[in-house]
Amino acid sequence: MFNYVTMSKKVYIGCGAGFAGDRYDASIPIVEDFKSINEPKYLMFEVLAERTLAIAQQYRINDNTKGYSPYLDYYIKPVLEDCLEHKIKIISNMGAANPLGAAKRIVEIAKEKNIRKPKIAVVLGDDILNYMSEKDILNSPTMEGLDIKNSKITAANVYLGAFPIANALKKDVDIVIVGRSVDSALALGPLIHEFDWDAKNLNMLSSGTICGHLLECGAQVTGAYFADPGFKDVPDLFNVGFPIAEFHENGDFFITKPKNTGGLVNKATITEQLLYETHNPNEYIVPDVVADMSKLNLLEKEPNKVLVKGAVGHKKPELLKATICSESGFMGEAEMSYAGPNALQRAKLAIEVIEKRIQKIGLQGKTRFDIIGAGSVHFSSSEENTYNNELDGDYRIRSAGFFENKEDAEQFVAETYSLYCSGPSAGGGARTSITKETSTASILIDRNIVEPQIKIEII
Amino acid sequence: MFNYVTMSKKVYIGCGAGFAGDRYDASIPIVEDFKSINEPKYLMFEVLAERTLAIAQQYRINDNTKGYSPYLDYYIKPVLEDCLEHKIKIISNMGAANPLGAAKRIVEIAKEKNIRKPKIAVVLGDDILNYMSEKDILNSPTMEGLDIKNSKITAANVYLGAFPIANALKKDVDIVIVGRSVDSALALGPLIHEFDWDAKNLNMLSSGTICGHLLECGAQVTGAYFADPGFKDVPDLFNVGFPIAEFHENGDFFITKPKNTGGLVNKATITEQLLYETHNPNEYIVPDVVADMSKLNLLEKEPNKVLVKGAVGHKKPELLKATICSESGFMGEAEMSYAGPNALQRAKLAIEVIEKRIQKIGLQGKTRFDIIGAGSVHFSSSEENTYNNELDGDYRIRSAGFFENKEDAEQFVAETYSLYCSGPSAGGGARTSITKETSTASILIDRNIVEPQIKIEII
């Protein structure tokens, strides 16, 4: 039997952020744990949502030193010095629309903190607007999302795989910055590099991908987004430890979390995260492999440490997925509360007033109305909800609408705000907002178009 | 007995807006009705909330042509031509921090619409920063609001009365624009002018003030903000008619609404509005009179037409109220929904997580947490609510906090947003916002300081 304690080369990967709004201090306990580990160790930050890139592109167009993650400083500053000192390599997609700019900013942070200049590799090539015509992009087969034929493209990026990250690590760098990559590649890249896997090690690539998939949402694998008090309790959720993977050369790995943190790692937390954003678990497709989860086994070896084994890999896809962003007008949202006796009926009347006003003033746009407190996230206001609600109580109406022009969105939210004087009795607490919207679509591109364009630059 | 139909000189006053966010098209049915009336007729727009002036001052500082109501165009454009043509005089506090700028903008609108240039009177003198030192302001006795001794003042305006408006009307103008005035003066001013009242006609000034008070919130007197379905029904609320006062020379007046509109005018709707924002009804204090509502009688003369009589007036006050605005940091607000089984417990855990995180990261600021759907507008999350709620259902947590610095407010809302990955199970629909806050205080000033400063300019 494989002895996980003594026989194996091990690689440690911690995840310090699972999305753009994740906690800025989450990586500190991981770094503390890593200080006493002598094996190769990596810290990944996943901070790039689908729509983020369109916004980032806009920042870059306005100022060519910007366009990387606006949260870069928050994530990097608390740990940069310790990472450099203790040889913890950072892998992140903080590059967003400007990976070179992100690298330069990290060098600046090092200078500001008076610590040694980090050596940073930057992976380029995900921005297909640099090498595909808008026409070729719009004529590509679409996978999901809206029809993009008539869109003004604001960003178009292909999801790169893990080999560019592995190749970047060969240059003996401290940090690798990418733009758009599949999230799991932030873990698979270091594993390919450390274990020297090639593209044919399909089961290994699959296990590394599944490991990355489990890590990529931060604490979602260590008990966060899991707690359901009384049913699924999680200790000290406020202090949840972000995940650490201990990956062994035989392809098995453990998921655990730092010392002195809250949270929970067990089969249940792992299984929830394993299936998160997974469709067919036998065919989890990334650029490097098609991962098969169907033979996976989970073993709770010790408290908060689970062994994951049994990943199987199939041949990598010929087509790569790219996300196309385009502008899609404005969303107006507005809310108003009704409480006390007969509140539900007053809330319903308020919505009736708004709907008839929209009709009267001839506002064109897709709209939706909810009553918060009466099943709003599962039912719109025009549906019977299936929860137990009383007429009396606390209800908050919400109006939402998409409009091509900002002015129409403003007029739309004004129709909720004006309920202060012109609505049913005793409405209070109005709030309104207007958001510029981006729509996205996914297309498929032949990988032979993409691969020659991938480049690594050293900063 | 006084014959309201034949004997009396009558003045008509309609109200086209009761607050800054009121419906932009509300005045149109009033203007339509007024076209067939030959007596003097006025259209008032009340659009100036307490805090609005601080924001308007900032606009003016940035651009000295701005600082009037940002909604001016919306309210004026639909009716300017008809008002000029049919001798409907407009009285409004759209001037905000720049009454002259407002008048100039209206002249521009007339030019854009290719209609005759309106003659506009502008009342100046409410901005006490022009003639009182910051020290004198801060040392004035405070009436209500926070201690202002250590504040940076962003706006300071005294509430003017109705005589300046009446004096302005003597100049045979089409429009009178003011900055800060008591709202009821927008109606009392024209009445003083038309009936030639002097400062000693206390009962008349009182009746005109009460008339203005009933009109100043727009449709709040004609059935809006009144409806409670099944208990207090209002026909066609979405199409509510804004109010019209028909004021007679004996001091009595009717409140009614335009033809072909929804809404309701009866003793109940009038009484609700009469007491709205009223403290002692025997002493409703404005600069021109202390109005006494205690002898008022309401008579429903015909459907949607109520006679108001019996106003008594007492001697005007020696001190005038002024509102001081100052900057007071930033408010962060953020929300996240939990629904379905055990949703209330998950919502409560989410708030526990945020509170402990705030403590852990050492964020200083006043905070509050609510659960919307569980009595949020009447109870904070730390209180037992007295409505019937089930554990299962639809709950939305809300975190709110005041902070001196924007960065702290951002960190605060991030602690709710990060629940997406780090909170209890199945939270959804996060929204965050940061608002720059203004605090206000009321002070009292000797009217002899103010009155010599009041000026009328004709544009």
Add this chain to the structure above:
Amino acid sequence: MLHKIKLPVHSIAHGRAGDKGDVSNVSLIAYNKFGWENIRENATEDIVLSIFKHLGATSVKRYELPNLMALNFVVQNALGGGVNSSLRLDRHGKTLSSYLLYHLILNVSLDMMPNNSPYREKFK
């Protein structure tokens, strides 16, 4: 004497809330003279203060308008600092009228109610 049952004052009166600084005023207006006699007698300053206590209210002053069958309650410090410094969702306290209408429980008889009141069902 008519049969009475305990009901929220919502059954016999309506009202509206307004704000000035940290002072809220809440009106209570009877639908008819029987309801008016009830609220005039029983909607006291003390009971209204006790209802708004948890919101921070420190005192309540009541004004009567018999001609209009209306009471006006002026409630000090119930707005969490007032519209500019309150962290409440409803910074103006505009929903406080509903709060009083729901939480002030009175002994109510049928003659105090409007003819079409849904509360009449409670007497069946």
Add this chain to the structure above:
Amino acid sequence: MLHKIKLPVHSIAHGRAGDKGDVSNVSLIAYNKFGWENIRENATEDIVLSIFKHLGATSVKRYELPNLMALNFVVQNALGGGVNSSLRLDRHGKTLSSYLLYHLILNVSLDMMPNNSPYREKFK
């Protein structure tokens, strides 16, 4: 055979929802093998589709992971257009797991539940 009562699947399983475009996936993971047998047999594509129908779902594909006692449902068109075009408060459909856990009602026996389940009270 153990006594069974109708309960939400929340009593014997947990899950999480994810989104990609307008496609939602909702996992359903049994707490133990008895619960697993129940959901494997009764949480069918048809019944899950009927539960998500009102949200616009057009089809449901079910995947099984027996090793993990887990099902994965891939639900088409249940997100009102997906995160970028949905007008829903919860644009990602992250609360849809709760919706399934509450609305899928199964015949449940005590042996399918975790030892500390509050649902055990229902059997008393």
